[in-house]
Amino acid sequence: MTVYCKFGTALDILTGKWKSLILLRLLSNGTMRFSELQKAIPDISKKMLTQQLKELEYHDIVHREVYAQIPPKVEYSITEYGQLMKPVLQTMSDWGAGHMQHMEKLYSEEDEKGAHPSEPRRIDSLGG
Amino acid sequence: MTVYCKFGTALDILTGKWKSLILLRLLSNGTMRFSELQKAIPDISKKMLTQQLKELEYHDIVHREVYAQIPPKVEYSITEYGQLMKPVLQTMSDWGAGHMQHMEKLYSEEDEKGAHPSEPRRIDSLGG
């Protein structure tokens, strides 16, 4: 079997503009409908939400429950296996928090206005 | 001050096709010259290597030491601060290892040949 990178595997799953947002919402809210996720993440398009959820479902991190009714109702939640992602998210979040402070020390607020490589994204935090 | 996402901060820094590769090499080999990194990561182009290293340097994760000589010599290494990334990398790597097994159970080897969303990337592992 081809040797895939353990690290890259994790990275791939977290990567993408929206995956983390979805995971974070689902983790704190429990079960959510498609439309609830849309509302919770205003800037995401249906296409992206669908796509990202599909990938997460494929990886057994998100569970998709379809109710056969009109109008349709679909609920998403983190699988039991998916809960194992929590420590990963938490570790990254913790490091990220520290890093933001570190960056502030290195580059003053004034300097922040200039264009720097790899500016941090604006995303909601994990715990709060 | 704008509230940046702690999690997104970490993600941004690890994200990109090559950042992890560079970090992993530097972490295990210590100090490396530009050309050594190129050799260690055969498929990366000069442009990408330069670009990624610049970003890592900006984030104080990688140190760039220039020797004023002809021909030029530039050495890269992980900063002391950058060592703090290790637990993050390790956590992700550990989870990734488990996830690969989990995926194998869910989808048989035969099935792996089909095109699935978000196939894991081929990257060298962290520890070995």
Place this chain on the structure above:
DNA sequence: CGGTATCCGCTCTGATACTG
């Protein structure tokens, strides 16, 4: 409501050539 299909622009990445 919860998607899919299509088009389209932009960024990211890569190949190549040039420079100090």
Place this chain on the structure above:
DNA sequence: CAGTATCAGAGCGGATACCG
């Protein structure tokens, strides 16, 4: 050796329209 500059292509992400 260690880059920079330039151009071109692929793929990600977004807007819109349509469907069960």
